Amino acid sequence: MTSTVTSASRVPQRRILRTAIPGPRSEELAARRRAAVAAGVGSSVPVYAVDADGGVIVDVDGNSLIDLGAGIAVTTVGASDPGVAAAVAEQAAHFTHTCFMVTPYEGYVAVAEKLNELTPGDHEKRTVLFNSGAEAVENAIKVARLATGREAVVAFDNAYHGRTNLTMALTAKTMPYKTGFGPFAPEVYRMPMSYPYRDPLGDDGVAAARRAIAQMETQIGADQLAAMIIEPIQGEGGFIVPAPGFLPTLVDWAREHGVVFIADEVQTGFARTGSWFACDDEGIVPDLITMAKGIAGGMPLAAVTGRAELLDAVHAGGLGGTYGGNPVACAAALAAIETMARADLAGRARAINAAATAKLRALADEVGVIGDIRGRGAMIAVEIVTPGTTDPDPALTKAIASAALAEGVVVLTCGTYGNVIRLLPPLVIGDDLLDEGIGVLADAVRAATR
Numbered sequence: 001m002t003s004t005v006t007s008a009s010r011v012p013q014r015r016i017l018r019t020a021i022p023g024p025r026s027e028e029l030a031a032r033r034r035a036a037v038a039a040g041v042g043s044s045v046p047v048y049a050v051d052a053d054g055g056v057i058v059d060v061d062g063n064s065l066i067d068l069g070a071g072i073a074v075t076t077v078g079a080s081d082p083g084v085a086a087a088v089a090e091q092a093a094h095f096t097h098t099c100f101m102v103t104p105y106e107g108y109v110a111v112a113e114k115l116n117e118l119t120p121g122d123h124e125k126r127t128v129l130f131n132s133g134a135e136a137v138e139n140a141i142k143v144a145r146l147a148t149g150r151e152a153v154v155a156f157d158n159a160y161h162g163r164t165n166l167t168m169a170l171t172a173k174t175m176p177y178k179t180g181f182g183p184f185a186p187e188v189y190r191m192p193m194s195y196p197y198r199d200p201l202g203d204d205g206v207a208a209a210r211r212a213i214a215q216m217e218t219q220i221g222a223d224q225l226a227a228m229i230i231e232p233i234q235g236e237g238g239f240i241v242p243a244p245g246f247l248p249t250l251v252d253w254a255r256e257h258g259v260v261f262i263a264d265e266v267q268t269g270f271a272r273t274g275s276w277f278a279c280d281d282e283g284i285v286p287d288l289i290t291m292a293k294g295i296a297g298g299m300p301l302a303a304v305t306g307r308a309e310l311l312d313a314v315h316a317g318g319l320g321g322t323y324g325g326n327p328v329a330c331a332a333a334l335a336a337i338e339t340m341a342r343a344d345l346a347g348r349a350r351a352i353n354a355a356a357t358a359k360l361r362a363l364a365d366e367v368g369v370i371g372d373i374r375g376r377g378a379m380i381a382v383e384i385v386t387p388g389t390t391d392p393d394p395a396l397t398k399a400i401a402s403a404a405l406a407e408g409v410v411v412l413t414c415g416t417y418g419n420v421i422r423l424l425p426p427l428v429i430g431d432d433l434l435d436e437g438i439g440v441l442a443d444a445v446r447a448a449t450r
């Protein structure tokens, strides 16, 4: 594996268990939380953080956990990258806000320039900044509708695009995201995805794309369709990597019919899959790309970047928001992007993939519950099934994640069927810590299946 950038970590890069998980101080905070915080917000890990750096999260009881989740793919450069921390402090010491729509500043422009340069394609681009992934998705759809004069939007099975009204409509899974929160935004159509492990069309991505195209043509009509939005690798839906040919065939069809192709790279973006963006791995160029999460080292920032003629079609004042492109978040983004480039974190993601999947494949040979291992770069998933079948086992999946946590390793789950264990480590995690974390996870799988 390539060397890592964690040698100078501020917090010791070690797993340390001082109490049971959660410990007494976390339990105290959990009690205060129950009385103060809305019950609708869940937390997958019941410990309260006081520090985080490199590949570890330190909790209020002094436990030091190995982080294989990066706050859902956000802290790609670590949760306290020195470059990001310094840029945030420096910007905050000058001004935290003016509102770009009132008094603009250079940081916003510099982030836009950077994203125009880094995103796929060498066409003329423009960028607009927001606060969250959902907000970026909403605005990409607004732009596509206005620019095309059409209303219909296509999203796919297993999709996750956010929790606002329009993005709930785009999201596929009802529980917990949509149940009881309707009515949802109209003119959203759902198409079949390519899901090689579960799809009868298997690895034939072109056939899977043709299946979706046939439905779009009969159910909507290409001339009514403003946009198609898709995660190049689906995140919350289960780290589903579509079969080769699926995405390029959809892009070609969209281009032929004037349908705006939107790649939602909120989870896949910024070195996570081993390239700047997952579209790069597929050799596709989206018309619009939505970004958030890894973009700014943990500060809330999101973006839509895309074809100048689409984004510039919108009338002045049609896009914006009080906090969009906040100056502190922009400073953090420039520093995070600089760290990703300098430390070659995309290369690091590929090395993490090689090391992790080798261990997981060996484990799959040993236990019967691993139905599929998939992903790209440092976005790796294991699908847990009843041995000898493809039947999802969400209860066992949960038990494995809990067992790993009890031993001080944070792993997240996901999937339409709740049976996917996903690994999204910070890309600055050290080799030893990663190896130890996956070892603990493997032991948790063995123990849970015994």
Ligand code: PLZ
Binding pocket: 072, 131, 132, 133, 134, 135, 137, 160, 161, 162, 163, 231, 235, 236, 264, 265, 266, 267, 268, 292, 293
């Ligand atoms: N698009 C592809 O992955 C956020 C959601 C966690 P926000 N994914 C994590 C949860 O349960 O809320 C996501 C994503 C993709 C859009 C979003 C939405 O991004 O920043 O959470 O709004």
